[in-house]
Amino acid sequence: MLKTYNYSDLSAEDLQQLVKRNVDPANEIRAVVEEVISNVITYGDKALLDYAEKFDKVQLEKLYLDQAEIAELADHLLPEQKEALQLAYQNIYKFHQSQLKTEGKVETMPGVTCWRELRPIEKVGLYIPGGTAVLPSTFLMLGVPARLAGCKEIVVCSPPQKSGKVNAFIAYVAQLLDIDKIYLAGGAQAVAAMAYGTETITKVDKIFGPGNQFVTKAKTIIQSTTGTAIDMPAGPSEVLVIADHTANPVYVAADLLAQAEHGIDSQAVLVTTSADLLKGVQQELDKQLAVLPRAEIAGKAIENSYAVIVADLKEAMTFSNAYAPEHLILATQDWSLITDDIINAGSVFLGNLTPESAGDYASGTNHTLPTSAFARAYSGVSVDSFVKKITFQHLTQQGIQNIGPAVEILAELEGLHAHKNAVTVRLA
Numbered sequence: 001m002l003k004t005y006n007y008s009d010l011s012a013e014d015l016q017q018l019v020k021r022n023v024d025p026a027n028e029i030r031a032v033v034e035e036v037i038s039n040v041i042t043y044g045d046k047a048l049l050d051y052a053e054k055f056d057k058v059q060l061e062k063l064y065l066d067q068a069e070i071a072e073l074a075d076h077l078l079p080e081q082k083e084a085l086q087l088a089y090q091n092i093y094k095f096h097q098s099q100l101k102t103e104g105k106v107e108t109m110p111g112v113t114c115w116r117e118l119r120p121i122e123k124v125g126l127y128i129p130g131g132t133a134v135l136p137s138t139f140l141m142l143g144v145p146a147r148l149a150g151c152k153e154i155v156v157c158s159p160p161q162k163s164g165k166v167n168a169f170i171a172y173v174a175q176l177l178d179i180d181k182i183y184l185a186g187g188a189q190a191v192a193a194m195a196y197g198t199e200t201i202t203k204v205d206k207i208f209g210p211g212n213q214f215v216t217k218a219k220t221i222i223q224s225t226t227g228t229a230i231d232m233p234a235g236p237s238e239v240l241v242i243a244d245h246t247a248n249p250v251y252v253a254a255d256l257l258a259q260a261e262h263g264i265d266s267q268a269v270l271v272t273t274s275a276d277l278l279k280g281v282q283q284e285l286d287k288q289l290a291v292l293p294r295a296e297i298a299g300k301a302i303e304n305s306y307a308v309i310v311a312d313l314k315e316a317m318t319f320s321n322a323y324a325p326e327h328l329i330l331a332t333q334d335w336s337l338i339t340d341d342i343i344n345a346g347s348v349f350l351g352n353l354t355p356e357s358a359g360d361y362a363s364g365t366n367h368t369l370p371t372s373a374f375a376r377a378y379s380g381v382s383v384d385s386f387v388k389k390i391t392f393q394h395l396t397q398q399g400i401q402n403i404g405p406a407v408e409i410l411a412e413l414e415g416l417h418a419h420k421n422a423v424t425v426r427l428a
C-alpha cells in the first residue's frame, strides 16, 4: 500500500521532507566507501580480488575477461536474445548519433572569429551494475555514446557473478561495442580502481554509470579527491507518475513496480487528481506484487514510496518539479497541456501507452539519469557527456585593431598590465 498525503494539507516544511531522498543520513555508506577507496589505493589489484571475495562471494583467478572468453560466453545467447539486443543497440545508436552536431563559426566583429570543436575524452570508465540484477542495457547506454564520441580507451568494470565471469548478455554487448576486455570489479572498489588506476586497470579521465549507493557515493568522493570527472550521481532508480482519471490503474501500478523492483531503496511516487484512480492503483499493486518474482524487493520499495492527491494537473506538476524525479510519467490523455510546465526531470514518458521500460531498454533515449533530485541541475548521459567542447578564436590585423583598444581599457581597469601589453605590442 502506498502511504497517501493530500497536497493541500502539506506545509512547506512537510513538502520539503517529502521530496527529500534519505540517502545515507548517518554517513554509514560513506565510511565503508572511504575504507574501500583507501585499500584500493594501497593494495591495488589485491584489494579488488579481496573485495570480490568479500562482497561478490567469488574467488577470482584473474581480474578480467579477454576477447576469447567474451566470445565463448556470448555464444550462449539465443537468436531472439541477440536480435532484441541488436534492436536496442540500433535505436540507441540512431538517437545518440543525432546529438553529434557541429557548430558554425561566429564572427563577433570584423576580423574576430570564434568557434567550438568537439574532442572526445580520451580515457573513459564505464560501470555496468551487476549486484541485484545484471544490466546489459546499461552497457549499451554507456558504450554507444562513448563509441560515437570516439573515446580512445574504454575501460569497462562490472561485478563478477557467481561463475567468476559476467553473464552472456554483457559479453554479447561487449562484442556489439567492439570492446575486448571486461574487468571483474564491482561497487566502490571498481570506481576507485578506475579513478586511481591499479596494476591492471588504467586510470581514466571520467567515470560513467549508475549503481547502488556504494557506487554512487564512491563516484562523488573520487570526483572531489582526484582529477577524475563523473557523469552525475545516478543512484537508486526512482519514478514519479502523474495520473488523472484518464489513466489506467493497471498500467500505473505496473510502471510503479517496474522501478520499485530495482532495489529496496528505489522510490515510486504517484501524484494523482483522482481518488478513484488511486484506489484502483492500490488494488493493482497488491495484485501484481502477488505474482512478481522480485516481490520482496519491490514490496519494500513500495513501502518506502507514497501517493499525493492534488487538485489538478498544474498542482501535480508543481509537486513533481519540487521532487525533480529521475523518470516522470504523464499518465493522462492531456499530457500535451502540461509538458511546458516541466522544469526538473531526467527523462519524460508521455501518455498512457508509453511505459518507462521502453526508455530503459530500447526506444533510443539514455537510461543513465540523475537521481536524488540532481535532475534540478544535471542532464542524463548523452554523447555530450563523452566529449569536451573546446573553444577556438582567430584574430586578423583588422580584428586586433577592432577589439584591441577595448581589451586594453578592460585590462587596465583590472590592474593587469601584462594583459594590456600583450595587446599593445600587437597594435604598435
Ligand SMILES: NC(=O)c1ccc[n+]([C@@H]2O[C@H](COP(=O)([O-])OP(=O)(O)OC[C@H]3O[C@@H](n4cnc5c(N)ncnc54)[C@H](O)[C@@H]3O)[C@@H](O)[C@H]2O)c1
Pocket (backbone or CB within 6 Å): 032, 055, 056, 128, 129, 130, 131, 132, 133, 135, 138, 159, 160, 185, 186, 187, 188, 189, 210, 211, 212, 213, 214, 215, 233, 234, 235, 236, 237, 262, 263, 266, 326, 367, 368, 369, 370, 371
Ligand atoms: N539512475 C540510473 O540511471 C540507474 C540506471 C540503472 C540502475 N540504477 C540503479 O543501480 C543500482 C544497481 O545496484 P546493484 O546493487 O544491483 O548493483 P551494483 O553493481 O551497483 O552494486 C553491486 C556491488 O555493490 C557492492 N556492495 C554490495 N553490498 C555492499 C556492502 N554491504 N558494502 C560494500 N559494498 C557492497 C559490491 O561490490 C557489489 O559488486 C540500483 O539501485 C538501480 O536502481 C540506476
Ligand SMILES: N[C@H](CO)Cc1c[nH]c[nH+]1
Pocket (backbone or CB within 6 Å): 135, 137, 138, 236, 237, 238, 259, 326, 360, 367, 368, 369
Ligand atoms: N530504470 C533504470 C534507470 O533508473 C534503468 C534500467 C536498466 N534496466 C532496467 N532499467
Ligand SMILES: [Zn+2]
Pocket (backbone or CB within 6 Å): 237, 258, 259, 262, 360
Ligand atoms: Zn528500470
